[in-house]
Amino acid sequence: MSNIEFITNQLNEAFTKYNADYIEAHLEESESSHIIYRGKKLESIGRTTIIGGNVRALVKGGWGFVSFNEYDNLTDKVELAVKQARLVGKTESRLAELEPIIDTIPANIDKNPVTIPLSDKKQLLDEYNNIIWHTPKLQTSTIGYGDSHKKTIFLNSSGSHISQERIDITLRLAAVATEGNEIQQVGISLGSSNDFDSIRGLHPQVEQMSQHAVELLSSPQVKGGEYTVVLDPVLAGVFVHEAFGHLSESDFIYENDRMREIMVLGKKFGSNDLNIIDGAAVPQLRGSYKYDDEGVPATKTHLIREGKLVGRLHSRETAAIMNEKPTGNARAINYRYPPIVRMTNTYIEPKTTTFEEMISDINEGIYAKNWYGGMTSMEMFTFSAGEAYMIRNGKLAEALRPVVLTGNVFTTLNNIDAIGNDLEMNQGGGCGKGAQSPLPVSNGSPHIRIRQCLIGGK
Amino acid sequence: MEELLDQAKKIAEEAEVFMVSSEATPIQFEANRLKSIQNKRSTSIALRIIRQGKIGYATTTDLNNKQNLVSNAMETAEFGMPAKFKLPSTNSYPNIEIYDHATASLSLEKMIELGESIITQVRNHTSDIMCEADVTKSIISTRIINSNGGQASYQKSIFSLGIEGTLIHDTDMLFVGEDKSSCHPILEPNAITESVLQQLELAKNKASIPSKSLPVVFTPNGVASALLSPLMTAFNGKTVIEGASPIGNKLNQQVFDEKLWLWDDSTIAYRPRSQPCDDEGIPSQRTPLITQGNITSFLYDLQTAALANTQSTGNGGRSGGLPSPSPNAFIINPNSTTFNEMVKDIKEGLIIEQLMGANQGNILGGDFSGNVLLGYKIENGEIIGRIKDTMVSGNIYQVLKKITAIGNENKWVGDLLNAPHIYCPNLSVASK
Incomplete structure (x- = not known):
C-alpha cells in the first residue's frame, strides 16, 4: 500500500x-x-x-x-x-x-x-x-x-x-x-x-x-410430506448453518427482549449427543482468520454443548450489551460495508454412528446429498439437496429429483436422532446476510439423521 | 476516460470505457430506533477491448492506475471469447426521466423523520413489534465511450424506503414488511404502512392446511418470490442459445395461458431500473416477451444477439464483469379480476405472499419449491388466517399454462417486477 x-x-x-x-x-x-x-x-x-x-x-x-x-x-x-x-x-x-x-x-x-x-x-x-x-x-x-x-x-x-x-x-x-x-x-x-x-x-x-x-x-420426483431423512456431511453442514447458525448471531438478539428469552443460555435444543461449534480460530478453512474486522482475536465458540445452548456469536457491541465475551465474529464483506455479526467455520461435532447403521432401520426415507442453497428466517429454514435417493428397507434405492427440505429450528434440532463419525468440512459455501454476500465461510458435519423432516414434492 | 480510450485504441481494434460513480446515503433503523447513517462513495472504471478479434476485460476502482487496466485487458484478451459484434456508434438516446433533484437535496433530518414515522405507525397498530427500517437516497452517474464514436452519459437518482417487522410470541415468529423505490423522494409513506398493517391483520389468526393439491392466489410479492427467477432465466438470451431454456425453441408459440402478457421495460419514467441506454450504449426499449401467452422475444446484449443472429434488446447489464443479458424491469399486464373476487371464488385454498427459498431447485426447468413464510388460508371465500409449517411446490410451465384469473391492479415489488395478483387452479401443498 x-x-x-x-x-x-x-x-x-x-x-x-x-x-x-x-x-x-x-x-x-x-x-x-x-x-x-x-x-x-x-x-x-x-x-x-x-x-x-x-x-x-x-x-x-x-x-x-x-x-x-x-x-x-x-x-x-x-x-x-x-x-x-x-x-x-x-x-x-x-x-x-x-x-x-x-x-x-x-x-x-x-x-x-x-x-x-x-x-x-x-x-x-x-x-x-x-x-x-x-x-x-x-x-x-x-x-x-x-x-x-x-x-x-x-x-x-x-x-x-x-x-x-x-x-x-x-x-x-x-x-x-x-x-x-x-x-x-x-x-x-x-x-x-x-x-x-x-x-x-x-x-x-x-x-x-x-x-x-x-x-x-429419468428420475421420479418425491411425493411431498414428512420423512426420516439422512443428510450427507455437505448438506448437514448447510443445515447447521441455516437452521442454527444464523439464530446464534447476536445482532438478531441483543436488542430484542423476546429473542433473548427464546435464546436464553442453558436452553435445551437437541439430544445430549449434539455439539455445535463456530470459530475462525479453527485453522486453514475459508472462514478462518486471526482478527475479525473490529480487530478482535478469533475464537472457537461452542454454540451448543450436549444439546444445550451455551454460547453465541458477537461483535464488540452485542457482547457489551449482552454482558458476554466478544467472540471475534464481526465481519464485513468488503470496505463498502460496516462489520456485522457473521459465522466463520460452523460444524456439528462427530459422534460414533456409521452411515450403514444410520440407514439400516429406515423402512422408507430419503438420503439427501450435496447442496444447492439454503435460507433462514430464524424460526423457519429451508435448504435444498443437489442429489437425493430413496431409502427402502434399510438400503439406498432409486435416485430422486433434487429435494427441498424445510423445518422449524426449535423442533428440528430435537429430531436429530443419530450423529455420524465422519466429519467433513465443505469450503464451497458463501453466506449472505443483508446486502453482504457472498462472505467466505465453511461449514460441516458428519452424516446425521433427522426424523419427521418436511419435504416439498408433487 | 478519453485518455484511457486512446491508450486502449493503440493496442486493440475496438475499445470501450465504462465508468460509474455513485454516492449513496443509507439511514438504518434497528430495534425501532435510529441506528446508523452511512455515506458511500464509489467510482469504478471498466475497460473492454477487442484485440485480434477477441474480448479482453479489466476493471478497477484505482483511478490513478489506468495503465494497469490496459495491460490486464490485453492479458485476458489472449484467452477471451471471439467478439461477434461491433461496438455501437450511437450517441443520441430517448429522453427518459430518471433524475429528480428533490431526491439529491433531501435532508438527512427529513429522511430520519420518514423512517421514524413508518415505524411509529406500525407500532401504533401492534405495540410489541420490532422494526427495522431503511431509508436510502443515491445519485448515480454513468458514462460510456467507445472507439466507434458511441457515447452516452446520464445521471439517475434513486430513493428507497422499506420496513421489516418481526412479531414474536413464544417461539412463533411472524415477519411482515414492505418497501418502495422511485427516482422521486417518497414523502408519503402511507402505502407502505397500510400494506404492513394489512399483513398484520390477516396474520392475526392461525389456520391449518391439509397436504394436497389446492387453488392458490399469488400476491404481487408472491409472484416475485416464486415465479420471477425461473421466468428471468428462461428469457435470458444466453440460456436460449445454449439450448437450456424450456422456451428457447418456442418463439411465436403458445406456452402460457392467453391471459398472460409480459414485458421487459427500461423506459418507464422515474423508475430506478429505467435509463436512456443499457450498459453497452444500446437505446432502451420496451420488449414484449409474452403476448397472449405466446413467446415473442428473448433478452439480448450485443454478443448474445450476434450469436443468435438477431439484435440487442438493450439488455446488456453489468454486475462487476462483462455485459450479459439482464432483465431491466418485468411488467405483467393486469386483467379484470379483483383480489376479492378471487378469494370469493375459492372454497379451500391459499394466498401466497412470501415463499422462502423457492428458487433453490431446478430453476432452469421452471421448478419452484419453498416454505410459506407469509401466506393465508382461504375457506369458503374468506381469508381465515395465517398458515405455517407448509411447503408448496410447482413448475411455472404448468402453473402459468392454465391461469384462472389475473388481477386488475398492479404493484411494484422491488425494482424488478410490476405485477398483479395471479390466481392458479392448483398447486401441490405439503404441511405438518
Missing part, C-alpha cells in the same frame, strides 16, 4: 481531533481474477484491482460510516463519520473491552493464486469442461472460477494497527442435461483459503456430476 505511514498518521491525528467514543478505519487493496465458461466456450475472463476504505465512528450509541475509493482528504472522512454518528447517538456507547493490538499477518504469498498464469488456470478448467462434454445428453454447462488476494489495514482510536492478508479461491461447476421437455442440472462447489491445488484433480467428481445430471432426467 502506497504511503501507508503517511495515511496512518493522518488517520491517527484525525481520530484524536474529532471527539467520538470510538473511531476505526479499514483500508483495503485487492487483486482478483475470474474465468467463466458457459457451454463449451470460455465466456468471460477478467482481472480486477480494487482500492478502497472506510471510516466508522460511534457517538452515544449511534454509528456513522463513510466509504470511499481514494485516500485523499481522509481527515474530512473522519469528520463526516463523526458528524453522522452524532446525529444518530442519543443514549450511551457500549463496546466490549479490547486491548490495543499491533500485528501483521502475512498470507502465504508463495501460493498466491492470482499470480498463477491465466493459461494454467484455463487449462485445468478446459480439462473439467471436456469431461462434462463427453457425457451423452449433456446440453450445457457452467464453470465459474474466481480468486482474490486481499490486503487490509485496520486502525482504531484505541491504538490498534493490524495488517492482514487473505487469499480466497472458489470453483463452481454445473452440468445441465436435457431430453425432450425435461431439463435437469447438478452442480458442485469448492473453495480454499490457501491452496490452488485443492481444486486440481477433481476429474472423477466432475464425471460423476455430469452422469448424475443425465440420470435425473
Whole structure:
C-alpha cells in the first residue's frame, strides 16, 4: 500500500481531533481474477484491482460510516463519520473491552493464486469442461472460477494497527442435461483459503456430476410430506448453518427482549449427543482468520454443548450489551460495508454412528446429498439437496429429483436422532446476510439423521 | 476516460470505457430506533477491448492506475471469447426521466423523520413489534465511450424506503414488511404502512392446511418470490442459445395461458431500473416477451444477439464483469379480476405472499419449491388466517399454462417486477 505511514498518521491525528467514543478505519487493496465458461466456450475472463476504505465512528450509541475509493482528504472522512454518528447517538456507547493490538499477518504469498498464469488456470478448467462434454445428453454447462488476494489495514482510536492478508479461491461447476421437455442440472462447489491445488484433480467428481445430471432426467420426483431423512456431511453442514447458525448471531438478539428469552443460555435444543461449534480460530478453512474486522482475536465458540445452548456469536457491541465475551465474529464483506455479526467455520461435532447403521432401520426415507442453497428466517429454514435417493428397507434405492427440505429450528434440532463419525468440512459455501454476500465461510458435519423432516414434492 | 480510450485504441481494434460513480446515503433503523447513517462513495472504471478479434476485460476502482487496466485487458484478451459484434456508434438516446433533484437535496433530518414515522405507525397498530427500517437516497452517474464514436452519459437518482417487522410470541415468529423505490423522494409513506398493517391483520389468526393439491392466489410479492427467477432465466438470451431454456425453441408459440402478457421495460419514467441506454450504449426499449401467452422475444446484449443472429434488446447489464443479458424491469399486464373476487371464488385454498427459498431447485426447468413464510388460508371465500409449517411446490410451465384469473391492479415489488395478483387452479401443498 502506497504511503501507508503517511495515511496512518493522518488517520491517527484525525481520530484524536474529532471527539467520538470510538473511531476505526479499514483500508483495503485487492487483486482478483475470474474465468467463466458457459457451454463449451470460455465466456468471460477478467482481472480486477480494487482500492478502497472506510471510516466508522460511534457517538452515544449511534454509528456513522463513510466509504470511499481514494485516500485523499481522509481527515474530512473522519469528520463526516463523526458528524453522522452524532446525529444518530442519543443514549450511551457500549463496546466490549479490547486491548490495543499491533500485528501483521502475512498470507502465504508463495501460493498466491492470482499470480498463477491465466493459461494454467484455463487449462485445468478446459480439462473439467471436456469431461462434462463427453457425457451423452449433456446440453450445457457452467464453470465459474474466481480468486482474490486481499490486503487490509485496520486502525482504531484505541491504538490498534493490524495488517492482514487473505487469499480466497472458489470453483463452481454445473452440468445441465436435457431430453425432450425435461431439463435437469447438478452442480458442485469448492473453495480454499490457501491452496490452488485443492481444486486440481477433481476429474472423477466432475464425471460423476455430469452422469448424475443425465440420470435425473429419468428420475421420479418425491411425493411431498414428512420423512426420516439422512443428510450427507455437505448438506448437514448447510443445515447447521441455516437452521442454527444464523439464530446464534447476536445482532438478531441483543436488542430484542423476546429473542433473548427464546435464546436464553442453558436452553435445551437437541439430544445430549449434539455439539455445535463456530470459530475462525479453527485453522486453514475459508472462514478462518486471526482478527475479525473490529480487530478482535478469533475464537472457537461452542454454540451448543450436549444439546444445550451455551454460547453465541458477537461483535464488540452485542457482547457489551449482552454482558458476554466478544467472540471475534464481526465481519464485513468488503470496505463498502460496516462489520456485522457473521459465522466463520460452523460444524456439528462427530459422534460414533456409521452411515450403514444410520440407514439400516429406515423402512422408507430419503438420503439427501450435496447442496444447492439454503435460507433462514430464524424460526423457519429451508435448504435444498443437489442429489437425493430413496431409502427402502434399510438400503439406498432409486435416485430422486433434487429435494427441498424445510423445518422449524426449535423442533428440528430435537429430531436429530443419530450423529455420524465422519466429519467433513465443505469450503464451497458463501453466506449472505443483508446486502453482504457472498462472505467466505465453511461449514460441516458428519452424516446425521433427522426424523419427521418436511419435504416439498408433487 | 478519453485518455484511457486512446491508450486502449493503440493496442486493440475496438475499445470501450465504462465508468460509474455513485454516492449513496443509507439511514438504518434497528430495534425501532435510529441506528446508523452511512455515506458511500464509489467510482469504478471498466475497460473492454477487442484485440485480434477477441474480448479482453479489466476493471478497477484505482483511478490513478489506468495503465494497469490496459495491460490486464490485453492479458485476458489472449484467452477471451471471439467478439461477434461491433461496438455501437450511437450517441443520441430517448429522453427518459430518471433524475429528480428533490431526491439529491433531501435532508438527512427529513429522511430520519420518514423512517421514524413508518415505524411509529406500525407500532401504533401492534405495540410489541420490532422494526427495522431503511431509508436510502443515491445519485448515480454513468458514462460510456467507445472507439466507434458511441457515447452516452446520464445521471439517475434513486430513493428507497422499506420496513421489516418481526412479531414474536413464544417461539412463533411472524415477519411482515414492505418497501418502495422511485427516482422521486417518497414523502408519503402511507402505502407502505397500510400494506404492513394489512399483513398484520390477516396474520392475526392461525389456520391449518391439509397436504394436497389446492387453488392458490399469488400476491404481487408472491409472484416475485416464486415465479420471477425461473421466468428471468428462461428469457435470458444466453440460456436460449445454449439450448437450456424450456422456451428457447418456442418463439411465436403458445406456452402460457392467453391471459398472460409480459414485458421487459427500461423506459418507464422515474423508475430506478429505467435509463436512456443499457450498459453497452444500446437505446432502451420496451420488449414484449409474452403476448397472449405466446413467446415473442428473448433478452439480448450485443454478443448474445450476434450469436443468435438477431439484435440487442438493450439488455446488456453489468454486475462487476462483462455485459450479459439482464432483465431491466418485468411488467405483467393486469386483467379484470379483483383480489376479492378471487378469494370469493375459492372454497379451500391459499394466498401466497412470501415463499422462502423457492428458487433453490431446478430453476432452469421452471421448478419452484419453498416454505410459506407469509401466506393465508382461504375457506369458503374468506381469508381465515395465517398458515405455517407448509411447503408448496410447482413448475411455472404448468402453473402459468392454465391461469384462472389475473388481477386488475398492479404493484411494484422491488425494482424488478410490476405485477398483479395471479390466481392458479392448483398447486401441490405439503404441511405438518
